[in-house]
Amino acid sequence: GENVEQHPSTLSVQEGDSAVIKCTYSDSASNYFPWYKQELGKGPQLIIDIRSNVGEKKDQRIAVTLNKTAKHFSLHITETQPEDSAVYFCAASGAGGGADGLTFGKGTHLIIQP
């Protein structure tokens, strides 16, 4: 089955700086890669996603890149703000022969220092 590795587990950046979180996946048939943000006491919130026919996608301060050959994808957050502090999860899906359950990474605790 699919295996998703995520790094780093904790990331501390100064407010206004950029943050980058990286993930690798094992199943070359995976074709959908979402990113979720989870705040304390809440469920994961979808913030951006990318499909395997696209190399990069942007939404305001957030961007995701995908390298299918290397089987890795990354989340980029620019001009970080205190409200960006949360746990971020990457996931992969689409290779299960019709089952669309997501395989998640272990998460990155992003801390924005004021």
Next chain:
Amino acid sequence: ETGVTQTPRHLVMGMTNKKSLKCEQHLGHNAMYWYKQSAKKPLELMFVYSLEERVENNSVPSRFSPECPNSSHLFLHLHTLQPEDSALYLCASSHRTSGRGGAYEQYFGPGTRLTVT
């Protein structure tokens, strides 16, 4: 936040109790999911329902029993749980077509924090 609701938000139960978790989605989706989130571990997929039929059971012990009476509601029936089952149980929903149509965006509820004593 109100697209997928879960009740109760917190639950404490003994190992001999029977309880149920409820999930309801108001997004017009036709697939629903149960995930388990434990400390220090990735979210784990438990069950997938598509068009009210179970399409995936990810090697979950039989003490967890899902039920999907219609496309808007999903239950997780719990009985004779173990302390290691304490976790955050998350429900999600999405659109889904049959066959290998590719994955759709999944939207999560706030979860039920379960503690087994």
